[in-house]
Amino acid sequence: TLIINQELEKGDLYVRQLRARAPIINDPLLTNYINQIGNRLVKQAQTVRPPIHFYLISKNDINAFAYFAANVV
DSSP states (O other), X not given: OOOHHHHHXXXXXXXXXXXXXXXXXXXXXXXXXXXXXXXXXXXXXXXXXXXXXXXXXXXXXXXXXXXTTTEEO
């Protein structure tokens, strides 16, 4: 089990690596849309604590995954 600081460090490192490798979409309309959907889902989850960070990347695959420190791609 990771302590919270370790999880935050791993999450920050992953996001930096993701930004360096993957084409993150910075469209305000799409970002707002995905945040609205994600936050509605988070409200329904009993064990999830905000803040959750959502990222869109430009890939043809349909997939999503979560990583440390509440990062969802």
